[in-house]
Amino acid sequence: MSKNINTIKTAFPNFSNDLINEIEANSSFQSFKAGDVIMRTGQYIKSTLLILKGQLKIYREGEDGEEFLMYYLQPGQACAISLICATKNQTSQITAKVVEDVEAVTIPLTLMDKLMMNHRSWYEFVIFTYRTRFEEVLEVIDNIAFRAMDERLEFYLKRHAKACGCTTIHLSHQEIALELNTSREVISRLLKKMEQRGLVTLNRNQIELLM
Amino acid sequence: MSKNINTIKTAFPNFSNDLINEIEANSSFQSFKAGDVIMRTGQYIKSTLLILKGQLKIYREGEDGEEFLMYYLQPGQACAISLICATKNQTSQITAKVVEDVEAVTIPLTLMDKLMMNHRSWYEFVIFTYRTRFEEVLEVIDNIAFRAMDERLEFYLKRHAKACGCTTIHLSHQEIALELNTSREVISRLLKKMEQRGLVTLNRNQIELLM
DNA sequence: CTGCTCGTGTGACAAATGTTACTGTGGCTA
DNA sequence: TAGCCACAGTAACATTTGTCACACGAGCAG
Numbered sequence: 456m457s458k459n460i461n462t463i464k465t466a467f468p469n470f471s472n473d474l475i476n477e478i479e480a481n482s483s484f485q486s487f488k489a490g491d492v493i494m495r496t497g498q499y500i501k502s503t504l505l506i507l508k509g510q511l512k513i514y515r516e517g518e519d520g521e522e523f524l525m526y527y528l529q530p531g532q533a534c535a536i537s538l539i540c541a542t543k544n545q546t547s548q549i550t551a552k553v554v555e556d557v558e559a560v561t562i563p564l565t566l567m568d569k570l571m572m573n574h575r576s577w578y579e580f581v582i583f584t585y586r587t588r589f590e591e592v593l594e595v596i597d598n599i600a601f602r603a604m605d606e607r608l609e610f611y612l613k614r615h616a617k618a619c620g621c622t623t624i625h626l627s628h629q630e631i632a633l634e635l636n637t638s639r640e641v642i643s644r645l646l647k648k649m650e651q652r653g654l655v656t657l658n659r660n661q662i663e664l665l666m
Numbered sequence: 667m668s669k670n671i672n673t674i675k676t677a678f679p680n681f682s683n684d685l686i687n688e689i690e691a692n693s694s695f696q697s698f699k700a701g702d703v704i705m706r707t708g709q710y711i712k713s714t715l716l717i718l719k720g721q722l723k724i725y726r727e728g729e730d731g732e733e734f735l736m737y738y739l740q741p742g743q744a745c746a747i748s749l750i751c752a753t754k755n756q757t758s759q760i761t762a763k764v765v766e767d768v769e770a771v772t773i774p775l776t777l778m779d780k781l782m783m784n785h786r787s788w789y790e791f792v793i794f795t796y797r798t799r800f801e802e803v804l805e806v807i808d809n810i811a812f813r814a815m816d817e818r819l820e821f822y823l824k825r826h827a828k829a830c831g832c833t834t835i836h837l838s839h840q841e842i843a844l845e846l847n848t849s850r851e852v853i854s855r856l857l858k859k860m861e862q863r864g865l866v867t868l869n870r871n872q873i874e875l876l877m
Numbered sequence: 878c879t880g881c882t883c884g885t886g887t888g889a890c891a892a893a894t895g896t897t898a899c900t901g902t903g904g905c906t907a
Numbered sequence: 908t909a910g911c912c913a914c915a916g917t918a919a920c921a922t923t924t925g926t927c928a929c930a931c932g933a934g935c936a937g
Contacts, residue, residue: 515804517812525807539797548804571789578782585796586750592803593726593759596736599810600847601728604924627884636811638925643886659884659933814893838914849895854916870903870914 463560466507466530467580474574478505481566487557494537494551502561503537506530509557510618513549514634524611524634525549526591527618535588538567538581607635608645609654612664622664674771677718677742678791685785689716692777698768705748705762713772714748717741720768721829725845727761735822735845736760737802738829746799749778749792818846819856820865820877827875835873 463475470478487493487509494500496516511528513536528534528551536549562570570577598607611631616622628642635642646662649655656663674686681689696715698704704715707727722739724747739745739762747760773781781788809818822842827833839853846853857873860866867874 515807515811517808521812523807523811536800539793539800545797548801582750586756589747589750589800589803590759592800592807596726596734596803596807596810597728599807600726600734601732629884639885640887640926641924643884644924647886657885816893840914850915851896851917852894854914855894858916868915 462507462558463505467505468531469576469580471574471576474570474576477566477570477574478560478562482560482562485559485561487553487559489553489556491553491557492550493553493557494534494547494549496547496550498547500537500545500547500564502563503533503567505533505560505562507558507560509553509559510555511551511557512554513551515548516550517636521636522550522633523636525595526588527554527614529618533580533584535584538584604635604637604641605645605648608642609649609666611635612655612662613666616664624662624664625660626662627660673718673769674716678716679742680787680791682785682787685781685787688777688781688785689771689773693771693773696770696772698764698770700764700767702764702768703761704764704768705745705758705760707758707761709758711748711756711758711775713774714744714778716744716771716773718769718771720770721765722762722768723765724760724762726759728847732847733761733844734847736806737799738765738825740829744791744795746795749795815846815848815852816856816859819853820860822846823866823873823875824877833875835875836871837873838871 460475460479463470463478467475484507485504493504493511506528508530511534513525513528513534515523515525517523534551536547571581598610602610608631611634612624615624615626628646629639632639632642646655646657650657654664654666656665674681674689678686695718698720704722705711717739719741722745724736724739724745726734726736728734745762747758782792809821813821819842822845823835826835826837839857840850843850843853857866857868861868865875865877867876
């Protein structure tokens with residue numbers, strides 16, 4: 456096995472060897488730097504990305520350039536939107552931005568149907584991806600539909616901590632405000648209250664979660 | 667062809683005859699009355715519904731029983747959630763309520779994989795359903811994330827009119843308030859403003875769209 | 878050190894939305 | 908007819924969130 460095949464196998468342990476070989480033979484490896492925008496709203500989708508390393512965030516853009524975080528993509532995952540949109544010449548409904556330097560496999564959309572038909576493990580992966588992302592998006596809807604900003608902030612912090620696997624969050628209040636589509640002052644205010652309730656410790660560019 | 671097969675063919679013109687025969691042989695027809703709740707949050711999904719007639723609404727429930735409308739299901743459609751969740755013994759994340767008396771085909775989840783593998787037209791239907799529902803949900807997110815209640819109300823009214831194919835909406839302010847997760851007074855207020863702007867005409871239990 | 882930028886804290890106020898309370902009106906039924 | 912109920916209108920007020928203005932301190936560049 457080549458190094459690349461091993462990398463795929465590690466990130467996607469459920470893929471059959473056949474599947475990995477076919478992917479390996481028909482796709483390319485790509486790297487992206489933190490801050491890169493891989494996919495933009497309105498852009499045509501020509502391929503699907505399998506994430507091997509790093510982290511992406513997927514968000515929805517408002518008309519005036521507001522951002523709204525939907526979910527993070529990590530190694531072993533793929534963008535649900537691209538898995539499906541890719542089948543018909545569709546434009547992207549979301550924006551994908553690199554959070555930590557990413558290494559990924561690019562699968563051309565022309566291969567998608569073939570993989571789907573010939574590889575059970577690919578089919579299961581697609582279905583699983585769709586289901587989990589749909590659930591995640593439903594949870595996002597819950598948050599904005601039913602919860603006030605203080606709860607949404609708590610949820611956001613926890614999710615972020617989970618995504619990076621640590622309890623210290625290195626984000627400015629401004630960045631958080633952007634992702635929750637509110638203003639810095641509101642976040643400052645709410646974080647202060649959380650600090651008073653003993654839920655967090657605040658420092659410059661750093662929030663320590665105590666929950 | 668039996669009457670039922672004809673009905674399926676009419677509502678789902680893209681289904682191949684083979685596919686329809688297989689569905690016909692392995693599934694049952696069911697009717698539901700307006701007001702029935704077909705699927706509840708937390709319930710196990712044991713089958714998928716293909717809608718032949720009538721109308722369903724799919725919504726998300728909050729912890730305190732709030733409702734939040736996601737989309738309508740109409741003839742020729744199926745619940746995206748059930749198409750996917752059905753593959754693994756999953757519980758429903760949403761609630762489905764009958765708006766107009768429904769006739770539907772119930773497909774047991776055990777059949778799903780087989781249909782997916784053997785029928786191209788089923789595969790395409792599932793992918794199409796997923797994609798369009800995901801897009802619809804993204805639009806819903808846009809609305810609650812980026813727009814104020816007045817715009818959301820306009821969007822809601824237009825969508826409702828589109829769903830029933832007419833410009834007169836027979837809903838009380840209270841019902842609208844529930845689906846947008848706000849209070850009746852707010853809806854009354856906003857509708858009054860819309861009337862003053864000449865966008866609607868208001869009558870008891872009736873809103874006439876002029877846009 | 879000085880001056881600058883960035884991130885943060887905070888008060889004052891505006892706007893949107895949620896809540897409470899009360900009114901009126903149409904239609905139904907006893 | 909009287910009484911009841913669902914629906915709608917609206918005023919007054921509370922709460923949440925957004926906006927503006929300004930101050931402070933850490934850290935960096937000159």
